[in-house]
Amino acid sequence: MQDKSGTKGFFFRKRGFSKSYDSRYLVSDYQKLCIGFSLDPARRQMGSSGGVGTEISGFLLENRIVETVIGVGFSQDRPYLPEYQAVQNVEDIRKISGSKYVYMEFDSLKKLIDLEKEKETAVFLQPCFVRAVRQMQKNGYTNIKYIISFFCGYNITEDATEYLIKKAGVRKENIDEMAYRWGEYPGGFMVRTKDGRVVRFGKECYELVDLMFLRKGCKKCSLYMGEGADIVLGDAWINSLKNASVVMARTGAGAALIEKMERENKVKLFGIKERELVRMHWHNLKYKKYGMGFFLNLIHQIVKRKAIRSLIPFRLSMFLSKQRRKWVIGIDVDLGEEPLAAADRK
Ligand SMILES: Cc1cc2nc3c(=O)[nH]c(=O)nc-3n(C[C@H](O)[C@H](O)[C@H](O)COP(=O)(O)OP(=O)(O)OC[C@H]3O[C@@H](n4cnc5c(N)ncnc54)[C@H](O)[C@@H]3O)c2cc1C
Ligand code: SF4
Numbered sequence: 001m002q003d004k005s006g007t008k009g010f011f012f013r014k015r016g017f018s019k020s021y022d023s024r025y026l027v028s029d030y031q032k033l034c035i036g037f038s039l040d041p042a043r044r045q046m047g048s049s050g051g052v053g054t055e056i057s058g059f060l061l062e063n064r065i066v067e068t069v070i071g072v073g074f075s076q077d078r079p080y081l082p083e084y085q086a087v088q089n090v091e092d093i094r095k096i097s098g099s100k101y102v103y104m105e106f107d108s109l110k111k112l113i114d115l116e117k118e119k120e121t122a123v124f125l126q127p128c129f130v131r132a133v134r135q136m137q138k139n140g141y142t143n144i145k146y147i148i149s150f151f152c153g154y155n156i157t158e159d160a161t162e163y164l165i166k167k168a169g170v171r172k173e174n175i176d177e178m179a180y181r182w183g184e185y186p187g188g189f190m191v192r193t194k195d196g197r198v199v200r201f202g203k204e205c206y207e208l209v210d211l212m213f214l215r216k217g218c219k220k221c222s223l224y225m226g227e228g229a230d231i232v233l234g235d236a237w238i239n240s241l242k243n244a245s246v247v248m249a250r251t252g253a254g255a256a257l258i259e260k261m262e263r264e265n266k267v268k269l270f271g272i273k274e275r276e277l278v279r280m281h282w283h284n285l286k287y288k289k290y291g292m293g294f295f296l297n298l299i300h301q302i303v304k305r306k307a308i309r310s311l312i313p314f315r316l317s318m319f320l321s322k323q324r325r326k327w328v329i330g331i332d333v334d335l336g337e338e339p340l341a342a343a344d345r346k
Contacts, residue, residue: 026278026285028227032249032258033277035236035335036269046097048181049235050245052267053124054097056148056231059261060122061090066145067119070112071096072104080165080178080191084112088119096124101180101206103155103215106132113141122146126155127223127232134228146253149226151234151246152218153210153284160213164189167314168199185242186235204321208312211296212303219300224281224288230254237280239330246277270335283328 037050043058044051057069073085073095082100087093106129113123113136120143125133127149137144165172174193181203182190188202226232231254236244247269249255261267278285287293292300302308 021275021278023274026289027225027274028250030232030248030250031252031255032247033272033274034247034258034269035238035241035244035272035333036247036262036267037244039265039268043093043097044243046094047243047245048099048187049185049233050243050247050267051097052245052247053148053150053233054093055261055266056146056257057087057093057096057122057124058090059257059264059266060146061088061093065120065257066122068116069093069096069122069124070109070116071124072100074100074178078172080161080172080175084109086112086116086121098179099150099181101156102158102161103218113144117141117143119143120145122148124148124150125229126150127152127226127229128221130226130228146231146257147229148231148233148254149229150232151225151281151284152221152223153288154206155215155218156210156213157215160209163209163213163309164201164205165191167201170197170199201318202322204318204325205314207321207324208303208314208317211300212309212312214300214304219292222288224285226250231258234281237330238333238335240332241335246272246280272333272335276331276333280331280333 036052038044038047038052038055040051040055040058043054047054053071057071060066060069068086068088070084070086072082075081075083082102082104084104085096087096104126109125109129113121113133122145123133125147130147130149133144133147165175168191170191170193175191176194177192179187179190181187183200186203188200189205190198190200192198225234225248228250230249230251232248232250234246236246238244247258247267249258258267258269262269287296303312
């Protein structure tokens with residue numbers, strides 16, 4: 001039986017925690033766990049954290065391991081609208097690089113998978129779609145070679161993007177480029193207008209926006225680390241290393257791909273212990289696996305109301321979030337040179 005009762009028996013702080021935790025429930029099965037980044041500086045920069053997702057797309061296409069990679073890019077006509085896209089050329093991986101902080105609908109993913117059905121495919125998707133796409137693999141979609149997912153703390157509706165665009169003081173028709181993780185790590189929301197004006201908010205803007213526009217189904221979702229995918233990527237919140245991703249291979253196929261990329265000097269990987277991962281992501285794991293605490297829930301109930309949203313001082317809340325992040329996010333870790341063997345990783 002999994003202990004869903006709460007944090008009883010735990011003593012978690014930013015700098016450390018002791019006692020046991022339920023690994024199967026919090027992390028679930030995996031074969032390889034590391035921290036890493038792309039060794040191609042341009043791809044590392046393109047990505048949201050270590051550019052490992054971008055590097056995987058490039059590696060799979062360059063080596064003809066798959067013929068198409070499905071990820072999320074922006075609509076060409078409406079550069080503020082995230083959409084699933086299929087990429088066949090290495091030169092195009094930039095189009096699907098980087099996180100798009102918006103809930104994507106399964107139907108549009110399914111349509112694209114159907115369109116690409118004759119091609120060997122790798123697909124990036126939300127943790128909640130992993131099971132459905134695994135089922136598709138069993139039911140004839142044997143062309144899907146890799147399912148790649150990410151850590152999914154909060155996911156938000158399209159209104160969140162609209163809100164940020166409004167706060168940036170830009171009209172949608174005037175947007176030339178948009179990004180959710182742009183600029184110096186960890187990056188933030190950015191819009192560039194057709195006449196070259198850039199407006200940017202730090203990543204802390206998402207703390208407020210995540211609560212204001214948290215999708216109903218996402219509030220109740222306990223999936224966090226792409227459970228069941230071949231490879232899962234997340235932010236590596238380590239004080240001594242910027243622009244790095246958590247890289248978790250959950251299947252043999254995922255582990256083999258990551259190892260091949262490492263052997264061919266495409267990614268740099270460091271070993272990390274599982275309890276360090278839990279400590280690093282405890283701020284989200286706690287909420288995903290044991291539910292939103294009283295205080296956070298209260299704030300959510302208040303700020304989700306349309307009438308309240310317009311009254312919230314955006315800049316002040318960003319300032320407060322920035323201070324909170326300094327306290328809650330980022331740990332010190334001794335990075336081992338090699339990814340740890342299964343027996344050593346706890
Ligand atoms: C909605 C969302 C919530 C997230 N929440 C967390 C979190 O709470 N904690 C955390 O540590 N990390 C979270 N991440 C993951 C994080 O933002 C990075 O994606 C991850 O660290 C990998 O970075 P990278 O530089 O290695 O990947 P990149 O090189 O940036 O590649 C990312 C890949 O993911 C694909 N992608 C981007 N957005 C989506 C999407 N919405 N749906 C499907 N595929 C997509 C891209 O097409 C690309 O192929 C979240 C990501 C998303 C999209
Ligand atoms: S929070 Fe859960 S339901 Fe929402 S997108 Fe992420 S995995 Fe899917």
